[in-house]
Amino acid sequence: MSVVDDIGRQAQRRLGNALRARVAGDDASERAAVIWGRVGERRFTPDDPVWRVHADAAMFPGGVGALLLQSLHPSAMAGVAGHSGYRSDPWGRLQRTSHFLATTTFGTVEDADEAIARVRSIHERVRGKDEDGVPYRASDPDLLSWVHVAEAWSFLTAHQRYASTPLDPDEADAYVEQSAVVARLLGADAVPTDVAGLHAALESYRPVLRATDAARDAARFLLLDPPLPWTQRAGYGLLASGGVAILPDWARRELRLPVHGPVRGAAGVLGLVGTKAVRWAMAGVAEERRVEGLSPSS
Numbered sequence: 053m054s055v056v057d058d059i060g061r062q063a064q065r066r067l068g069n070a071l072r073a074r075v076a077g078d079d080a081s082e083r084a085a086v087i088w089g090r091v092g093e094r095r096f097t098p099d100d101p102v103w104r105v106h107a108d109a110a111m112f113p114g115g116v117g118a119l120l121l122q123s124l125h126p127s128a129m130a131g132v133a134g135h136s137g138y139r140s141d142p143w144g145r146l147q148r149t150s151h152f153l154a155t156t157t158f159g160t161v162e163d164a165d166e167a168i169a170r171v172r173s174i175h176e177r178v179r180g181k182d183e184d185g186v187p188y189r190a191s192d193p194d195l196l197s198w199v200h201v202a203e204a205w206s207f208l209t210a211h212q213r214y215a216s217t218p219l220d221p222d223e224a225d226a227y228v229e230q231s232a233v234v235a236r237l238l239g240a241d242a243v244p245t246d247v248a249g250l251h252a253a254l255e256s257y258r259p260v261l262r263a264t265d266a267a268r269d270a271a272r273f274l275l276l277d278p279p280l281p282w283t284q285r286a287g288y289g290l291l292a293s294g295g296v297a298i299l300p301d302w303a304r305r306e307l308r309l310p311v312h313g314p315v316r317g318a319a320g321v322l323g324l325v326g327t328k329a330v331r332w333a334m335a336g337v338a339e340e341r342r343v344e345g346l347s348p349s350s
Contacts, residue, residue: 083154109330113291214294296319
């Protein structure tokens with residue numbers, strides 16, 4: 053290995069560790085050791101579409117898109133604004149969400165079920181009223197279904213647009229079916245099991261979706277004032293642009309995001325550039341993403 057190669061690998065590892073710490077926390081290595089190193093039965097394997105989608109860097113813009121899309125449900129947004137601490141502790145919330153997603157996708161069935169039980173317990177305590185005075189509770193099956201539909205749609209759409217190898221139609225259907233497993237265990241009902249059903253489910257929520265003041269405030273926070281030093285905002289902006297680009301036109305209109313026509317295409321290009329950079333950086337810490345008895349994820 054040449055000196056230049058060695059310097060490049062060191063830079064890759066440093067950036068990968070920095071990204072992982074931001075998304076998974078300072079104890080990311082210890083958490084990874086549990087998720088990937090624990091011996092036991094797993095629901096999914098590296099060959100499963102849900103594993104491939106959730107392990108790919110396209111999840112970064114997909115996650116931004118999912119948060120923006122979820123915010124359009126007034127009750128879901130009220131729950132986030134009132135109980136999640138997304139402004140006071142945004143990275144903590146991201147890290148908890150990231151850990152849950154990793155545990156339920158890549159971890160053992162035992163660890164996944166424990167994580168699901170913890171989240172269900174938390175949901176039972178999250179309740180209140182939205183901006184219209186409509187009561188909500190996080191454990192409501194229909195609200196859980198909406199959160200799942202918004203996530204699955206965003207993650208799959210981002211993967212198909214930004215991944216090195218998009219899923220073929222059968223694999224995409226399998227992703228929707230596999231991602232529904234955890235949603236049902238969380239208490240969601242009537243979750244879709246194929247791509248056609250996913251699009252239909254998203255459309256079925258349109259009558260109740262709108263951008264409340266809280267939703268637009270969250271969008272401004274995510275896109276214009278992220279809790280990052282200026283030196284890191286350019287990279288984040290690439291991923292955020294990619295998240296905005298995957299949103300349906302009606303969702304961008306609701307959130308007053310001026311991304312149309314050629315501008316939307318440019319945002320998608322920026323998202324692709326950012327995703328490729330993240331994929332390169334995370335390859336520097338890929339050796340930790342191995343499960344005994346299984347081949348490593350891509």
